[in-house]
Structures are given as structure tokens and as C-alpha cells.
Amino acid sequence: MVIFRDFPMKMQIKEALGELLEQRLMNDVTVSDICEKANISRQTFYNNFSDKFAVPQWFFDLICHRYLYETGRSLSFSDAFLLNTQALQQNKHFLARLSKPKGYQSLFAYGRRARKQTLLETVRDYKHIAVTKELENMIEYHVQGETQLICIWAENGMESSAQYLTDLIMEATPRKLLGVLKDPTPGVKRSHNENWLQESLQS
DSSP, X not given: OGGGTTHHHHHHHHHHHHHHHTTSOGGGOOHHHHHHHHTOOHHHHHXXXXXXXXXXXXXXXXXXXXXXXXXXXXXXXXXXXXXXXXXXXXXXXXXGGGSSOOSTTSHHHHHHHHHHHHHHXXXXXXXXXXXXXXXXXXXXXXXXXXXXXXXXXXXXXXXXXXXXXHHHHHHHSOHHHHHHHSSOOTTOOOOSOHHHHHHHHHO
């Protein structure tokens, strides 16, 4: 999987960005700042990321590929959201600092687009259900609300428990959509090396 390519270097760059975000906002950080902090060349940076926004997006994907994107595939709806939220919480010192920037390149705008795309793929390719306009609208409604909830939670320091957020999402999700995504797809197994990835996310 491309997301794991050159993993140690990507983590080094992410950690450098994290240190910079302790002192300034994302909009005030430059690629040159990241390179200096990570002790790498600009070429090395661009060999791994297209721009500075791609760094937190990659790390967010690293978590979500393990949990959230497995919704209705190898994990149930509730388990995927709960485990993903717990993983976000474990990395809140990095991710919570990225909740305030808005716009197309912001982390949560990216997360909203990725979540919608993976849910559409799950319905179509794993559940083998035609994506009607009604179902697509339900997914859009759900993703908008879910993203807004996570963004507010992050802005408040991710203090509420992951179980509390999961319960809220379970109540707010359209019943028809939940009926499609509630359970894992039979025969689908998770392919990630759980122990290695968990240690990496917590380091």
C-alpha cells in the first residue's frame, strides 16, 4: 500500500511538523521550516509529500485506513468509529492543532472527502448495493455531520470520550444507511500488521 512507502521518513517529517505546530499555526509554517526542523533537503520532502498540507493528511489516512475506512468492510460501523476516535485521541497533541484551519486543503475538509469516497466504495464494491441518489444524499448528510462533530471535538481538545462520540454518531446516522453499514462484510479480513502499526501511531 502506497501509504506505507518510506514510512520512517514520512514519520520524521510529521514529527518535525508537530514540533513546529507547538509554536505556530499551520498557515504560518512553510516547507522550508519543516525541512530545517527535520534536517532534510527540500527534495527529500517533495519525494514524500506534495506540499505541507499533505503531511497531516497522510497521517490522518494512516489512522483511518486501519479503522474508519474499514467501516462495513472488516469492521462494524460502531467498532470502526470507536477505534478510529480512540486512535485520534491518542494523537491529539498533533491533530487537535489542525482543527482550526479551514478551506479545501484543511485536514477536516480532506477527511470529509475521503470518508465520503470510502463509504460510497463500501456500499458499491463490498455490499454490492446500487448507490441511488437517496443513498448518496444520506452518505453526504452523515459525512457532513460526522466531520463537524469531530472538528468541534478536536477544537475542544478531544476531551469527551470516544465512546460518547460513538454513541452520538450511532444515534444521528440515518437508519437506512446504518442498516447497510452496521455489520462487517462476511469474508473480508483486515490486512494490516496491527502490532507494528499500533506502535507506530503511539510513538
